[in-house]
Amino acid sequence: MTAVKIDTKLSANASLAPDEDKEPTVKLGIKHLEVARGGRQEDAIRQALHALYTIRTASGTLDGDGEVQLSERTIGDTGGQVFAVTATRMQVAAAQWAKYAHNAAAKGNLTVEQMRNELREVARGLESATAWSSDGD
Numbered sequence: 001m002t003a004v005k006i007d008t009k010l011s012a013n014a015s016l017a018p019d020e021d022k023e024p025t026v027k028l029g030i031k032h033l034e035v036a037r038g039g040r041q042e043d044a045i046r047q048a049l050h051a052l053y054t055i056r057t058a059s060g061t062l063d064g065d066g067e068v069q070l071s072e073r074t075i076g077d078t079g080g081q082v083f084a085v086t087a088t089r090m091q092v093a094a095a096q097w098a099k100y101a102h103n104a105a106a107k108g109n110l111t112v113e114q115m116r117n118e119l120r121e122v123a124r125g126l127e128s129a130t131a132w133s134s135d136g137d
Contacts, residue, residue, distance in 0.1 A: 051087070054078055058088035061096065066125040068093045093129035097122050 036042040054077040060070040068089050070078075078084035104110075104118035 050077075051084060054084050055087045055091055058091040060088075060092040062100070062125070066121070066128060068096065068129055089129060093126065097125045097129075100125070 034045060036045050054074070057077070058070070058074045060068055060074060063069050070085070070088055070092060074088050074092070075085075078088060101118070101122050104115070104122075110118070
């Protein structure tokens with residue numbers, strides 16, 4: 001198995017005029033190449049790529065209590081592996097609480113006390129997500 005990261009860039013002639021004879025081109029450049037040497041490394045690379053994809057594409061929402069609820073797709077992508085579930089919950093929690101904070105900051109005419117309350121809510125939500133991931137420690 002080979003893992004390849006490719007960088008694409010439109011070349012200078014990518015936006016040709018309609019009457020030009022040249023074909024638009026795209027330049028491809030290899031940014032990273034990882035080649036496995038045998039079955040064990042192949043499995044390790046495959047698992048690492050799957051884990052990174054799962055974390056990168058994690059999605060979900062916050063329920064009424066501010067708890068993270070992963071989407072069915074994300075749950076399926078984790079394959080029930082605890083580290084993957086934890087990592088995706090952290091990703092979704094960070095994204096959802098950041099969105100909450102941005103929305104709170106965008107509200108006009110909030111008092112200092114109201115902003116403190118919003119900040120406490122974000123902290124509580126992040127603490128809740130963190131506490132879930134460390135249960136049993």
